[in-house]
Amino acid sequence: GRKKVKFAEEDLRKGALYNYKVNNEITDLLGVQSKFKVEAGRQMAPEYVYTSRGLLRQVNMYYSFDDSKGLVATDLTAIAKMQFTKFSANNEAQVFCGQDFIEQLLNMDLTVHKEIKFEDVSFGGMSMKGWKNNFGTLNFVYTPVFDLLGFEKCAFVVDLKNARKYNKRGPKMESVDMREGAAETREAKRDIYSQIYAVALRGYNAMLVGPASEMANVGIALNNLTTTVTSITALPDPPTSDTAYY
Numbered sequence: 559g560r561k562k563v564k565f566a567e568e569d570l571r572k573g574a575l576y577n578y579k580v581n582n583e584i585t586d587l588l589g590v591q592s593k594f595k596v597e598a599g600r601q602m603a604p605e606y607v608y609t610s611r612g613l614l615r616q617v618n619m620y621y622s623f624d625d626s627k628g629l630v631a632t633d634l635t636a637i638a639k640m641q642f643t644k645f646s647a648n649n650e651a652q653v654f655c656g657q658d659f660i661e662q663l664l665n666m667d668l669t670v671h672k673e674i675k676f677e678d679v680s681f682g683g684m685s686m687k688g689w690k691n692n693f694g695t696l697n698f699v700y701t702p703v704f705d706l707l708g709f710e711k712c713a714f715v716v717d718l719k720n721a722r723k724y725n726k727r728g729p730k731m732e733s734v735d736m737r738e739g740a741a742e743t744r745e746a747k748r749d750i751y752s753q754i755y756a757v758a759l760r761g762y763n764a765m766l767v768g769p770a771s772e773m774a775n776v777g778i779a780l781n782n783l784t785t786t787v788t789s790i791t792a793l794p795d796p797p798t799s800d801t802a803y804y
C-alpha cells in the first residue's frame with residue numbers, strides 16, 4: 559500500500575509564500591494592462607481582476623554585447639554611460655541579473671582591469687555587489703526569477719529610486735471562515751493577504767542588457783504581448799507566456 563507522509567503546516571505556509579512571491583515578481587516584471595473576470599466558485603460572486611504594465615515592458619533602452627567575447631569590462635563602462643547621462647535623474651542604479659549574466663560578471667578578469675572593484679552594498683534589504691565609476695554606481699544582484707523567465711543571460715538596469723509605487727489598496731490581511739454557510743459544511747478556514755499596486759518607471763533610464771543573439775528579438779517579444787482575457791473560471795498555474803494575466 560501507499561505510505562502516508564507527514565507534513566508540517568509551517569512547510570505548507572512557507573511553500574505557499576514562496577510561490578506567492580515568485581508570482582508577484584513575474585507580475586511586476588511582465589504584467590500587461592488588462593481587466594478580466596474570474597469565477598471564484600459556485601457559491602461566490604465573480605470578481606474582476608486588474609493587472610498593470612510590468613517593469614520590463616517599460617524598458618526604453620537595450621544594450622547587447624558580443625556573444626563570442628561575452629561580458630567584458632568595456633561593456634560595464636558603456637552600460638554606465640548609457641544609464642547615467644542625458645535623462646538620468648540619479649547617479650545610482652540597480653542591476654537585476656540572470657544566473658549566466660552574474661556568472662560572467664564574477665568571472666571577469668579583474669587583473670587586466672584593476673579599476674573595477676566590487677563592494678558589498680545593501681538596497682531595499684537586498685545584498686548587492688556595487689561598482690562605481692565616473693558616470694555612477696551600478697549595484698548587481700542575482701535574480702532567480704529571471705532564470706524562470708528565460709532571461710538567464712540578461713540583466714535589467716533600473717533606477718528604482720526614481721520609480722513610483724501607486725497603492726490602490728493594502729496590504730490587507732483577512733480570514734474567511736468556510737466551515738459554515740452555503741449548501742454544504744466545509745472543514746476549512748482561509749487566510750487571505752491582498753494588495754493592489756502598480757509600479758511606474760519615470761524618465762528614460764531603464765535598460766535591458768544581454769547577448770546580441772537574444773537582444774535582437776527580446777524587445778519585440780516584450781512589446782508585442784497584448785493578448786487580453788475577458789472571462790476565465792480560474793487562474794492557470796503556472797501562467798503561460800502568451801497570456802495577459804501575470
